[in-house]
Amino acid sequence: MTEINGKVMVIFAHPDDAEFTAGGTIARWTNEGRRVSYVVCTDGSKGAEIEQLDKEDLVTMRQSEQRQAAAILGVAEVTFLEYPDGELSSNRGFVANLTRLIRQFRPVTLLTWDPWRPYQLHTDHRTVGFAALDAVMASGNMRYFPEQLRNNLEVHQIKEIFLFGTDQPDTWVDISSTFNRKIEAIRQHASQMTDPDEVIRHVEEWNSHVGYTQGYSYAEPFKILHPECSICR
Numbered sequence: 738m739t740e741i742n743g744k745v746m747v748i749f750a751h752p753d754d755a756e757f758t759a760g761g762t763i764a765r766w767t768n769e770g771r772r773v774s775y776v777v778c779t780d781g782s783k784g785a786e787i788e789q790l791d792k793e794d795l796v797t798m799r800q801s802e803q804r805q806a807a808a809i810l811g812v813a814e815v816t817f818l819e820y821p822d823g824e825l826s827s828n829r830g831f832v833a834n835l836t837r838l839i840r841q842f843r844p845v846t847l848l849t850w851d852p853w854r855p856y857q858l859h860t861d862h863r864t865v866g867f868a869a870l871d872a873v874m875a876s877g878n879m880r881y882f883p884e885q886l887r888n889n890l891e892v893h894q895i896k897e898i899f900l901f902g903t904d905q906p907d908t909w910v911d912i913s914s915t916f917n918r919k920i921e922a923i924r925q926h927a928s929q930m931t932d933p934d935e936v937i938r939h940v941e942e943w944n945s946h947v948g949y950t951q952g953y954s955y956a957e958p959f960k961i962l963h964p965e966c967s968i969c970r
């Protein structure tokens with residue numbers, strides 16, 4: 738796999754997406770001194786069907802769970818965009834927001850949902866993947882959202898994109914040394930699990946199966962894109 742050091746931005750739909758799909762990889766990178774920034778696009782307000790719980794209380798709870806999980810993985814900052822859960826649309830305003838965040842943080846690597854995965858049912862997962870990729874293309878081009886560049890921001894070209902939730906992986910990150918931290922981070926999302934041990938069993942089965950195919954105890958799979966490569970484009 739490409740070894741590019743530097744800042745990492747993770748753009749995802751709901752509190753917990755990053756931990757389940759890439760928590761072991763993120764912990765490895767923060768161990769190596771890479772600065773990681775999370776962008777959580779929705780408010781997570783449809784993520785638990787507990788009738789007694791107000792929507793506002795659920796949003797607060799999920800953001801607090803997300804901050805705790807991020808802290809365990811060594812993530813430096815968490816931005817909540819608070820779009821309504823289940824209602825993301827890849828419109829110009831959303832792409833502009835993501836482009837601005839990329840131009841501010843200036844990551845080398847971006848992680849997001851693979852929007853092309855066949856039968857990806859969740860609209861937010863598809864939408865956030867497409868919008869994040871649109872923002873990668875926009876952030877490197879001065880003719881996209883030029884008003885941002887008049888406000889002290891500069892264009893920024895991301896070097897590599899790691900797509901998670903993919904059915905066409907071409908890169909497998911060995912997470913054997915950070916798997917326990919990934920599980921600890923997932924456990925912070927208590928509102929999302931009626932039976933945490935069962936959920937953890939599934940994650941263990943998945944990451945150990947992926948690891949087995951590559952000769953590791955545990956691994957996470959990704960599809961890599963290089964936005965600057967004319968062949969990739």
Ligand SMILES: [Zn+2]
Nearest residue numbers: 750751754862
């Ligand atoms: Zn999600």
